[in-house]
Amino acid sequence: GNSVTQMEGPVTLSEEAFLTINCTYTATGYPSLFWYVQYPGEGLQLLLKATKADDKGSNKGFEATYRKETTSFHLEKGSVQVSDSAVYFCALSAGGNKLVFGAGTILRVKS
Amino acid sequence: GAVVSQHPSRVICKSGTSVKIECRSLDFQATTMFWYRQFPKQSLMLMATSNEGSKATYEQGVEKDKFLINHASLTLSTLTVTSAHPEDSSFYICSARAGLAADTQYFGPGTRLTVL
Numbered sequence: 248g249n250s251v252t253q254m255e256g257p258v259t260l261s262e263e264a265f266l267t268i269n270c271t272y273t274a275t276g277y278p279s280l281f282w283y284v285q286y287p288g289e290g291l292q293l294l295l296k297a298t299k300a301d302d303k304g305s306n307k308g309f310e311a312t313y314r315k316e317t318t319s320f321h322l323e324k325g326s327v328q329v330s331d332s333a334v335y336f337c338a339l340s341a342g343g344n345k346l347v348f349g350a351g352t353i354l355r356v357k358s
Numbered sequence: 359g360a361v362v363s364q365h366p367s368r369v370i371c372k373s374g375t376s377v378k379i380e381c382r383s384l385d386f387q388a389t390t391m392f393w394y395r396q397f398p399k400q401s402l403m404l405m406a407t408s409n410e411g412s413k414a415t416y417e418q419g420v421e422k423d424k425f426l427i428n429h430a431s432l433t434l435s436t437l438t439v440t441s442a443h444p445e446d447s448s449f450y451i452c453s454a455r456a457g458l459a460a461d462t463q464y465f466g467p468g469t470r471l472t473v474l
Contacts, residue, residue: 251401283465290362290451290465336402344390344455346463348401 249274253337253349260327260356268322268352270311270337278341280304280313280320285334285351294322294335327356361385362454364466371442372474379437379469381452387432388454392463393425396449408435442473 254269272278279298283291295304300315309324320337337349361384371377381391389410394402406416406427414427424446426438435454439446449470453463 255399285465288467290467291453292465344458345392345404345407346402347404350399350401 249278249339249341249347251337251339251347251349253335253352255350255352257353257355260354262329262356262358263326264356266322266324266327266331266354268335268337268354270320270322270349272318272320272337272339274318274339274341276341277315278339280311281338281340281346282309282311282320282322283336283338283348285336287333291336327354329356329358332356360456360464362452362464362466364450364452364469366469367467368470368472370472370474373443374441376438376440377442377471379439379450379452379471381435381437381454381466383433383454383456383464386454386456386464388435388456389432390455391429391435392453392455393427393435393437394451394453396451396468402451405437439471442471444473447471447473 250273252271281296282294284294285291295306297304297313303312311320311322334351336351338346363382365380391408393405396402405420406414408414408427408429410429416422429435451468453465456462
């Protein structure tokens, strides 16, 4: 079946550090890939997405590239801020409207 | 725009009682809402898909008689956990879909259920 695996957290970084959160997937067909972010006390929000191989999704300084050969969709940001502290979820949608989520990665950014 | 609320945010109940959780789309109409369950350090697991005016579609392994879903209007879906037991303690999250694509789902902040 379809599944998403992402790196365990928490990830703790200093402000302005480089961020990578790894995400790999297993799916039949050609899924769409997403990153969602959940700030404390709020619902999940779509951060970025990519719908086909080699697409790069980007938003708010975050980027992720759909790599079909490695079945990966790693999230990166060149310089994190304290306000980026949140839980990040990698997800896929394959052939339907349902989302399959990874376990989430807590990011803590210290000033 | 596209705000989804859940009520209550936290609930503690005794074993054997029933608990109702509401999910509302505040500024859009949602023909489809989804209910998820999240265990600590685990991913969101889809429990059921709720369509306005029709019966919910439950995922494999989810007891439909235990988790009653009602989607009576385009802005409200409810999840009732019947005869709750401690193993039902979890974080329940709803989402409402504004369009046809998967990424048009907007999520509520979740409800923490604790069954004593």
